[in-house]
Amino acid sequence: MNADPFEPDDGHEGHEGCEGHDRQDRHDRQDRHGESDPCHGRTDEDVATGGALAEDAPGAVPGVPGVPGQDTGERPGERPARGGGLRIPPPRSSIEDTGRPLPDPPPLPAAPAPTPPPVLEHKVLKSLLGAWALTACSAEEAAAVELHLGSCGACADEALRLRDAVGLLHPEESLDLDPGLRSRVLTNCLDRRPPRIPVPDWAAPYDAETARLDALLKDFGNGEWHAPVRLKWYEEDRPTSRRTTVAGVIAHLLTVDGLVATTLGLEDPLPEAARALLVDSSPTARTDAYWNASRFPPTRAMRLPWREQSHTIIRTVSFAGGGSAELAVPYGEFTLPLRDSMLDRAFECWLHADDIADAVDYPYKPPAPRHLNRMIDLAARMLPGALAERRRSGLATPAKELVAAGTPGRSLRLEVEGHGGGEWLIPLDSPGAVATAEHEVAHVALDCVEFCRLAAGHVPPEDAAAGQDGDREAIRDVLSAAASLSRM
Amino acid sequence: MAKDAPPRWDRKMQQRLARGEAAALGELYDRLASLVHSLAHRVLDDDAAADRVTREVFAHVWENPEEYDPKKGSLRSWVASLTHRYAVSRLRQTETAALADGGQGTTEDMEQKVRRASVAARADYIVTSMPAPLRAALELAYFQRRDYRQTAADLGVTEDEARRRLRLGLQLLSTANEQRPAAAPPPGYGSAL
Numbered sequence: 001m002n003a004d005p006f007e008p009d010d011g012h013e014g015h016e017g018c019e020g021h022d023r024q025d026r027h028d029r030q031d032r033h034g035e036s037d038p039c040h041g042r043t044d045e046d047v048a049t050g051g052a053l054a055e056d057a058p059g060a061v062p063g064v065p066g067v068p069g070q071d072t073g074e075r076p077g078e079r080p081a082r083g084g085g086l087r088i089p090p091p092r093s094s095i096e097d098t099g100r101p102l103p104d105p106p107p108l109p110a111a112p113a114p115t116p117p118p119v120l121e122h123k124v125l126k127s128l129l130g131a132w133a134l135t136a137c138s139a140e141e142a143a144a145v146e147l148h149l150g151s152c153g154a155c156a157d158e159a160l161r162l163r164d165a166v167g168l169l170h171p172e173e174s175l176d177l178d179p180g181l182r183s184r185v186l187t188n189c190l191d192r193r194p195p196r197i198p199v200p201d202w203a204a205p206y207d208a209e210t211a212r213l214d215a216l217l218k219d220f221g222n223g224e225w226h227a228p229v230r231l232k233w234y235e236e237d238r239p240t241s242r243r244t245t246v247a248g249v250i251a252h253l254l255t256v257d258g259l260v261a262t263t264l265g266l267e268d269p270l271p272e273a274a275r276a277l278l279v280d281s282s283p284t285a286r287t288d289a290y291w292n293a294s295r296f297p298p299t300r301a302m303r304l305p306w307r308e309q310s311h312t313i314i315r316t317v318s319f320a321g322g323g324s325a326e327l328a329v330p331y332g333e334f335t336l337p338l339r340d341s342m343l344d345r346a347f348e349c350w351l352h353a354d355d356i357a358d359a360v361d362y363p364y365k366p367p368a369p370r371h372l373n374r375m376i377d378l379a380a381r382m383l384p385g386a387l388a389e390r391r392r393s394g395l396a397t398p399a400k401e402l403v404a405a406g407t408p409g410r411s412l413r414l415e416v417e418g419h420g421g422g423e424w425l426i427p428l429d430s431p432g433a434v435a436t437a438e439h440e441v442a443h444v445a446l447d448c449v450e451f452c453r454l455a456a457g458h459v460p461p462e463d464a465a466a467g468q469d470g471d472r473e474a475i476r477d478v479l480s481a482a483a484s485l486s487r488m
Numbered sequence: 489m490a491k492d493a494p495p496r497w498d499r500k501m502q503q504r505l506a507r508g509e510a511a512a513l514g515e516l517y518d519r520l521a522s523l524v525h526s527l528a529h530r531v532l533d534d535d536a537a538a539d540r541v542t543r544e545v546f547a548h549v550w551e552n553p554e555e556y557d558p559k560k561g562s563l564r565s566w567v568a569s570l571t572h573r574y575a576v577s578r579l580r581q582t583e584t585a586a587l588a589d590g591g592q593g594t595t596e597d598m599e600q601k602v603r604r605a606s607v608a609a610r611a612d613y614i615v616t617s618m619p620a621p622l623r624a625a626l627e628l629a630y631f632q633r634r635d636y637r638q639t640a641a642d643l644g645v646t647e648d649e650a651r652r653r654l655r656l657g658l659q660l661l662s663t664a665n666e667q668r669p670a671a672a673p674p675p676g677y678g679s680a681l
Contacts, residue, residue, distance in 0.1 A: 127655060130653075130656070131629065134629045136654065161659075162655065162659065165659075171631060178539070181542065182518075182521065185543050188547055189547050190550075192550070195513075214518060
């Protein structure tokens with residue numbers, strides 16, 4: 001750490017940084033006191049400037065020293081008063097003006113000290129003032145300081161000032177920002193002054209979901225970053241899973257978001273060594289390559305590059321505007337237009353955030369209904385293609401009718417209930433066919449979050465709690481096709 | 489220190505906001521919303537009121553990015569002082585309305601309450617903004633009741649250094665109590681620190 005530009009008024013000592021502190025992880029999962037550990041949640045940038053005034057540290061994440069244990073409900077003013085009278089002059093500063101209660105008296109030796117206080121140099125006594133004000137020195141030292149205050153006006157002034165300051169220390173209240181506040185605040189701003197460079201509508205869910213996940217990660221300690229997470233999805237009609245950690249999930253999001261980044265001409269987050277290991281450009285291959293190429297398991301250091309990349313993606317698509325919506329993002333075996341790919345990434349971000357929240361026992365809500373609706377819409381639009389793909393591999397029942405492209409054919413009504421839900425008609429016999437209510441042969445109803453979990457491969461199609469009506473085979477095929485949309 | 493050129497990020501953010509880039513506003517929110525909300529909450533002690541102040545502060549920044557003067561300090565400290573202003577003025581409004589409504593207490597009581605809330609919020613900001621090593625020392629000594637020798641051992645520093653950090657941390661914190669000259673920004677948010 002660089003030399004600390006701060007010295008007390010009479011600065012006289014060196015400074016050794018907080019290395020020991022950084023390694024501590026006192027964060028308790030049950031304890032969401034935000035920044036219980038003052039180094040938590042701070043970006044690398046902040047740590048690098050840790051010695052400078054943090055008001056100038058970009059991105060300093062606010063927080064105050066919290067109480068790593070549960071809040072005892074104690075407030076500074078309630079610290080048990082110890083000892084008796086003061087031997088320092090009465091307050092000269094503005095304490096009466098502030099109207100705050102006078103701070104507790106400083107401690108005196110618990111029992112009358114039989115031995116006289118040690119004789120200490122002025123310099124040492126002065127350096128003890130902070131510890132004295134905090135009741136954090138020995139009884140003998142406290143006695144020596146107090147004796148000194150009777151004869152040294154400068155120290156007595158400072159002693160009062162510091163003791164006053166102790167009363168301002170305050171355990172941080174555990175306050176999680178309402179996740180909905182972001183969109184309310186931003187909408188209010190944009191209504192008052194319309195943006196010249198707006199975030200495209202189709203990028204809004206990604207913007208919201210990445211912000212939500214980032215807020216969840218903010219208070220994580222090392223214990224949480226290394227908490228085990230099992231990623232689940234469907235592969236060849238079978239549930240598949242992979243074990244990783246919270247940090248590993250962020251690495252996964254970073255590398256797969258990288259598909260969007262590279263399509264936009266941004267830097268690929270996959271390092272050279274990992275690119276050499278790529279078997280194809282699928283999300284799974286990219287993630288495996290990234291995990292395998294790192295010599296050490298991912299850590300909390302993943303957060304910054306992931307967040308920076310997501311901010312850069314949002315910024316870049318904002319500048320590119322509508323023109324970029326149709327850019328083809330390659331996913332290995334298929335491509336998605338950028339507008340859909342961003343929805344897909346928002347969907348993945350939410351579900352993986354949900355995996356993470358599960359792993360560390362935090363609650364996590366579904367996305368805003370209007371965003372959820374677009375994610376479901378994307379899945380519904382992908383279903384006919386997935387169905388055709390399964391039919392080709394013999395996993396779905398053969399088409400009942402030959403339907404010419406653009407003409408109506410057998411249809412399934414997908415009814416997704418809840419905020420963000422809606423109704424979709426899925427053509428059953430060919431992706432090119434037009435689904436119509438007149439040709440409806442089956443109706444399936446399920447809750448919107450349940451549908452998303454199905455499409456994410458988190459629930460088996462046969463267990464997806466669904467109200468069913470009509471052609472059983474068609475329903476089974478569609479639900480299985482939904483599960484087959486899932487990826488790592 | 490505060491006199492140095494603020495980081496490039498601050499100037500760039502200002503330019504992007506001035507340009508009307510909605511993505512910049514989102515990034516600013518991600519970086520500063522919890523600071524704004526917690527300061528407002530410290531003053532107002534009410535979630536909904538803190539939400540409203542958060543909305544007002546970001547609207548102010550978005551509508552008037554040119555008001556930020558990088559020479560006077562960081563964007564963060566500017567936003568913190570705006571928050572302070574909005575929150576204190578809202579508290580005064582609410583309290584005045586309560587008084588006019590026949591509430592208990594005198595105007596003087598009210599001013600005292602406003603002053604107390606204002607100092608508390610400044611103190612919070614100072615704590616969040618002080619160098620991490622100082623914060624860590626204060627946390628150990630105050631919240632965990634470690635004496636300075638234990639604090640030194642916990643932090644892996646000398647006892648001299650632990651004493652220095654505790655004293656310096658309190659010195660910074662004590663500036664929250666400074667009375668504000670009428671025209672100057674509230675102490676603690678700008679070059680005063």
